[in-house]
Amino acid sequence: MSPTAPAVRVEHLSKTFGPKRVLDDVSFDVSRGTSFCLLGRSGTGKSVTLKHIIGLLRPDAGRVLIDGKEIGAMDRAALSDIRRGIGFVFQNAALFDSITVGQNVAFPLRRHTDWPEDRIAVRVRETLEQVGLEAEFETMPADLSGGMRKRAGLARALVLDPALLLVDEPSAALDPLTAMEINRLLLDLKQRAGTTLVVVTHDVPGARTIGDVLAVIDEGRLIASGTADELASSDHPLVRTFMADNAGGRR
């Protein structure tokens, strides 16, 4: 790990699906231990950016560097090493639906550590407790509510203590109270464990709570970035409108 390199560097990223240009020359840096919120309307390329950061998608042009190492130039073994240090929370949680919540959270530990089962069980219960799901150890994912699924997905992403956490729409389809709980949990992670956060969201109040730096993406282009207050007073009319229309009161 290069101590001077940003945790995440996205350089001139472009991606096209069929005739649609989803990302167009997107660049930004995320410093270690900070939180970066990528804001924008639905379908503007936020989730696609996140999937490029973890190497689930290959860019048509540009590159992504994690701790100074280019994701696209890595072989599978190197990519796996990098991914072990990254947690990814999917928008719909993407829990493995044939195993229980406890087994979902234990899965990365069973695959990537040689811990005995009793130690794994302790760690899984600790992580589930952290997200308020300690009672759901034996529950199947299909029996969880939307908010619980999201928290279970967060627990699975956190169980290996990642240095970098990528979160896709933490508050999507959640009631305001649950969304606020998840935002507080993310904030606590950053402050207590020094986890670097990259959060994709369309929830401006949530981004204000979590984000050190906010960026707005529109039709695949990054049109502004800065602190929440800087964006609120941006010269760009769309950014100002977006921040004002979605403000919903500061938390």
Added chain:
Amino acid sequence: MARDTSGVVDSVGAGVGRALAWIGDVSCFGARALRDMFRRPFELDEIVRQVHEIGWRSVPLVAAAGLAVGIVLSMHTRDSLERFGAEAKIPAGLALALVRETGPLLTGLLVAGRVGAGIGAELGAMNATEQIDALEATAIDAFKYLAVTRIAACVIALPVLTIIVDFSGIFGGFLAEHAVSGIDFRLYFTRSFELMSFDDLLPATLKTAVFGLIIGTIASYLGFTTREGTEGVGRASTRSVVLASLSIILINVVLVKLIFVIFPSQ
């Protein structure tokens, strides 16, 4: 008129091109799976789990089907052979027909129906709900963990299931014969194997490993590449069954010819 003909030729040509491209993609998928089977990590736990799902759970289906086909084949064989006074050859004729062709093909088609649909739907649903991406994000090779293990399990399970079909078919033949002629169980089994050699049993049984490779590869490929959400899951499941069954029937022609070339005594 000439323009109409050229339009038909163009569209047939485009269809053939798409079919060849598809066959090429599936072949590359299968070749990659074969290569990865012998590379670390071997995912043995998952292969054992899949052999249980694909193999063990198919036993009731294939055993029942083998029994029924054995009974029916025995009735047909008796109908033909008793015209020549050759009833004593019914067990041997039935056993040869089962072991050399009916058993392997029946097993391939039954497993293509049961397992092909299951793998196509399961992987398609995992794809649609981002579970495959979640595996990758957890630093796990999803292709190896999901596709290679299922394909390996199909390759291992098919020959074993074929032997079960062969023997349940022979037992079905015995039941039918016993009902008609009252033949003794030991005598029926002795007669069943009096004309059979390992050259009859071994190549025909082992060729079903190729059927397993075809079923696992096509179903996994369709599951991995589905892009149309829930509708795509259904389509992947149906296409897995249809294409795997058709491929088995077609490849069987080549395999039978190959067996005759390698084992000319047949």
